[in-house]
Amino acid sequence: MPLVNSKKMFEQAYKNGYAIGAFNVNNMEIVQGITEACKEENAPVILQVSKGARAYANHTYLVKLVEAAAIECPNIPIVLHLDHGPDFETCKACIDGGFTSVMIDGSSLPFEENIAVTKKVVEYAHSHNPYVTVEGELGTLSGIEDEVSHTVGSYTRPEEVIEFVEKTGVDSLAIAIGTSHGAYKFKPEQCTRNEKGILVPPALRFDILTEVSKKLPGFPIVLHGSSSVPQDYVKMVNDFGGQMPDAIGVPEDQLREAAKLSVCKINIDSDLRLAMTGTVRKFFVENPSKFDPREYLKPARANIKELVRHKLRDVLGCAGKADECK
Numbered sequence: 001m002p003l004v005n006s007k008k009m010f011e012q013a014y015k016n017g018y019a020i021g022a023f024n025v026n027n028m029e030i031v032q033g034i035t036e037a038c039k040e041e042n043a044p045v046i047l048q049v050s051k052g053a054r055a056y057a058n059h060t061y062l063v064k065l066v067e068a069a070a071i072e073c074p075n076i077p078i079v080l081h082l083d084h085g086p087d088f089e090t091c092k093a094c095i096d097g098g099f100t101s102v103m104i105d106g107s108s109l110p111f112e113e114n115i116a117v118t119k120k121v122v123e124y125a126h127s128h129n130p131y132v133t134v135e136g137e138l139g140t141l142s143g144i145e146d147e148v149s150h151t152v153g154s155y156t157r158p159e160e161v162i163e164f165v166e167k168t169g170v171d172s173l174a175i176a177i178g179t180s181h182g183a184y185k186f187k188p189e190q191c192t193r194n195e196k197g198i199l200v201p202p203a204l205r206f207d208i209l210t211e212v213s214k215k216l217p218g219f220p221i222v223l224h225g226s227s228s229v230p231q232d233y234v235k236m237v238n239d240f241g242g243q244m245p246d247a248i249g250v251p252e253d254q255l256r257e258a259a260k261l262s263v264c265k266i267n268i269d270s271d272l273r274l275a276m277t278g279t280v281r282k283f284f285v286e287n288p289s290k291f292d293p294r295e296y297l298k299p300a301r302a303n304i305k306e307l308v309r310h311k312l313r314d315v316l317g318c319a320g321k322a323d324e325c326k
């Protein structure tokens with residue numbers, strides 16, 4: 001089936017208490033690993049492309065890779081989404097160039113300016129034929145990702161959400177409730193240890209999520225920065241020459257909880273990077289004489305696939321939901 005926007009997916013996800021996985025894509029193996037898992041699990045999916053991904057792989061290559069995935073996986077709905085669109089021009093280029101959904105990230109702007117640029121993108125996207133869905137953001141995520149860096153985060157203010165959604169006409173809203181981008185979401189000193197000695201980060205601000213949802217009944221909420229930073233992959237990276245001390249993510253049980261509430265889209269990128277990097281590092285150490293990229297990219301792609309399968313089944317709850325989202 002052709003690429004779709006996120007409208008039907010979010011309606012179903014909201015109604016039935018699950019979330020759609022929004023996975024970042026940068027190359028062929030990542031697209032394949034994600035969509036092969038979704039195909040086998042019969043799951044709807046959002047493939048998202050950041051400004052950095054467009055700079056790295058080129059807009060056309062990414063669109064064509066995602067279109068190829070849609071041909072290879074004809075029975076699952078796939079959204080091609082711009083992640084953290086920095087301005088109107090980038091959103092317009094993506095809308096004109098085959099994306100079915102865009103995010104305009106005005107979250108670091110003053111409230112009125114965020115409304116103005118988001119409204120402009122919405123007007124353009126919604127007048128496009130076919131209709132392109134738009135995600136806006138209120139509140140900023142702290143984090144260390146270069147392209148979307150906000151060194152100081154600020155939680156979403158529930159008292160602002162109705163005005164923002166009404167004035168802009170956005171289709172979904174990303175909110176800040178304590179997640180952040182990258183693999184270092186919490187400092188060890190912010191965490192406690194459970195009975196197995198594993199670090200447990202502070203809970204997300206579910207009180208803010210609940211207040212936002214009360215003000216916007218039926219409206220889809222988005223969570224960025226939702227990688228869980230699997231400790232098996234952190235260990236693999238560190239065991240095979242990497243240095244990622246104290247990498248900590250969002251516990252999966254909290255994401256599962258959010259997916260049952262109003263959160264309809266959960267963004268995951270860092271976990272894919274860790275799976276790929278850990279696998280490639282291990283391969284190089286164990287096979288020092290090999291130099292065929294297919295030999296190390298193949299297990300990396302396979303591990304991305306297994307990681308995504310786990311997210312679909314055990315975290316997001318969207319496995320088996322492709323048909324109702326068409």
Ligand code: G3H
Pocket residue numbers: 024050051052053083084145146147148181182269270
């Ligand atoms: O939100 C950030 C995503 O992980 C994309 O990261 O800007 O390095 O492509 P990137």
Ligand code: 13P
Pocket residue numbers: 024083084180181182183223224225226227228267268269270271
């Ligand atoms: P992570 O860094 O937690 O994977 O977040 C990705 C993200 O929010 C993309 O927009």
Ligand code: ZN
Pocket residue numbers: 084148181224225267
């Ligand atoms: Zn993000």
